[in-house]
Amino acid sequence: MSLTSRLRVILRSKSNQALTRIEDPREALDDSYEQQVKSLQQVRLGLAEVATAKKRIELQGQDMGGRYQRLADQAQEALNQGREDLARTALERRSLLEGQVAAIRDQYLVLAQQQAQLQDNERRLAERVAAFRTEKETIKATYAASEARVKANEAASGIGSQLGTVGADLDRAKDRVTQMQARAAATDELLSSGALNDVTAPLDADLERQLSAGATRAAVDRQLQAMKEARATNRGPGPNARGGTDAWLSIGQGPSLP
Structure with a gap:
């Protein structure tokens, strides 16, 4: 003024x-x-x-x-x-x-x-x-x-x-x-799909993420096949199906499925 x-x-x-x-x-x-x-x-x-x-x-x-x-x-x-x-x-x-x-x-x-x-x-x-x-x-x-x-x-x-x-x-x-919530959700989807690179992630992190996803799908497929075979031969619920209060300790620790 x-x-x-x-x-x-x-x-x-x-x-x-x-x-x-x-x-x-x-x-x-x-x-x-x-x-x-x-x-x-x-x-x-x-x-x-x-x-x-x-x-x-x-x-x-x-x-x-x-x-x-x-x-x-x-x-x-x-x-x-x-x-x-x-x-x-x-x-x-x-x-x-x-x-x-x-x-x-x-x-x-x-x-x-x-x-x-x-x-x-x-x-x-x-x-x-x-x-x-x-x-x-x-x-x-x-x-x-x-x-x-x-x-x-x-x-x-x-x-x-x-x-x-x-x-x-x-x-x-x-x-x-x-608007910010929508933008955050959109960027999450883009990061998950690999369409948006995470500049803070280590080099080749996208390959690691894809390989990890492929390994998870393969493990799920093997477990599903084992359950089908067990049902066909009447062997029970399949491997890794332990009971008891400490059953959670065996999660992921059992023998690998063929």
Whole structure:
């Protein structure tokens, strides 16, 4: 494979992988879920900031409330001591403090309303994120199961085609074996008949084989003649017909027939 072809294969593989990731709904669902989680985190961060600001104004208002009460006590004590001027000063400061308290009270109420709205938004968004997460995982599980089925079916289909190829290979092997067996039988016949020379046999082996075959035929003819003569003269089964368990020892060891 040339370098250009190899690069083309690599680029095609990477492109297919990228398309697979884009088409995979699980990644899209995960991305959407992450965006919703980020939005929820932003809402919670804003809620924390509003709650902090409201608490700070609340603490400031509590300090002003304590001072407001102390000024009232000081005005009363000044009157008790006959110091009307000090009582007037305390009441003037108390009156000024009332305006400041009214201003921060308005801010406090606005922040309290914002906090309530953010809490409601956070609750509803958290519920949507939780529901989306449940549905996302269900869809991902369904997709994974379907993908597994597709891969299993494709694998089974591939195995089926491979089995067909294997069957064809077996048929071809059987044909070759049959052809080889026929060829072996044919060469055996040719060797036996002398039509095919055995290059591994010693010189003049064909003459030895023919002489041996002729000797065998002559021996068979003599034995057959002896059996006929024995039957004609009632001499029994003929020579070499020994009995007993060791009769096999005499096979080929008896006197030669005339």
